[in-house]
Amino acid sequence: MFTLPKLPYDYAALEPTLSADTLHTHHDKHHKTYVEKTNELSQKAGLDGRPLEEVVREASRKGEKPLFNNAAQAWNHAFFWHCMTPKSAEPSGALKAAIERAFGSVDAFKDAFVEEGFSHFGSGWVWLVTGSEGLKVVSTHDADDTLVKDGLFPLLVCDLWEHAYYLDYKNDRKSFLKAWLDKVANFAFAEKQLAAADGQAEGFRYPSPGANDDGDRREPPGEGEQRPRA
Template sequence: MADQSLSATLPPLAAAGPVFGLPPLPYGAGDLKPVLSAETLQIHHGKHHARYVETLNHLLSDRPDAPRTLEAVVRAAQADGERGLFNNAAQAWNHAFFWESMRSKTSRPGGLLAGAIASAFGDVDALGRRFIAEGTGHFGSGWVWLVARGDALDVISTHDAGSPIVEEGVTPLLSCDIWEHAYYIDHRQDRAGWLTIWWSMLANWHFADRQYGAALGHGEPWRYPAPRAA
């Protein structure tokens, strides 16, 4: 799937359907240096992500009966074969989840998640090698994910706008963007280098711990912010 054009202008929005917002970054634009520069985050969040949200809202603008959560919009678009709506809705969701998957100072997984990693992969370093290999070996644009199916962990990749939230019983824990615009300014075409430094310096294990708890039924998983009424 070709990346969104950032130069075309959409007509003014006259919404009858839900209007989703662009969630702010959960950190400052300069807080992820040296892995990601402020320039990368400003372009990626303020241009690419914003464009998906803007296009999504235009696609929903004449749909007063559209679902009122982005998760439901993504799943309905996938089920109905509405490719344009799915691509923009899923990319809006995937990007917001990606921002949450990073923090300026990484840690280590704890509690129940640490035990699940040991059972599934041996240790977190082995999981890291699997995650990096999955993303490096993925052909074309997409995303690499750590997911839970109940208490069982897996590493998967999805093409283009693909998202694990369309799968019943799957809870994403972490995601890394492997579209080239996510890392090209800072890492050029070195996807393996990008994934390696992302894993070692940015992975948000506090967020992953909470997501894994939700997969086990302890609380709710992260959700995209609710839309404002039309």
């Protein structure tokens, strides 16, 4: 069975950008429910014990919408926690160079990310991805994610569902996105993902079913990562 991964930092570590109350509600209630439903539905679908990435793709391929929604949301949230850090710093190195090639500047990238997320109608996710055309910003609706998007590899994501920000920002999604990028976005993690996309490192992977969680809260140097799929 899949377990709910613990946050890689304390609940209050992202304040004032995101409150401990928001993280408790988001992680302990919303994410926990997605994991529990995934365990229930994956067992019924005969996918119990398979990696979550495989469960998401199989559910999509077979059109099993309830399983896909819950499994994809479980994966998206686990990835999202790693996309934040209390030690946020501006993009550097290979990531900065790739951003500048694709968008012209880091500021232009941030503007594109905020605009894509703010303009997205309803619930979903806004992503920085890489692929054959280089880096770009895309958004997905509801539970949809990059695992089922051929040719796209995720570097960074921000949650656009209201439960991600409403306690702290009410309906002001744009202010949330701006603060998120400037204060807590984990560009070091995004750079590791970029290296994984190039086959130079291990990329993010959801903890295996039944994996032990030691409960440590720390900046992840690469825990739970995988090589990108071909």
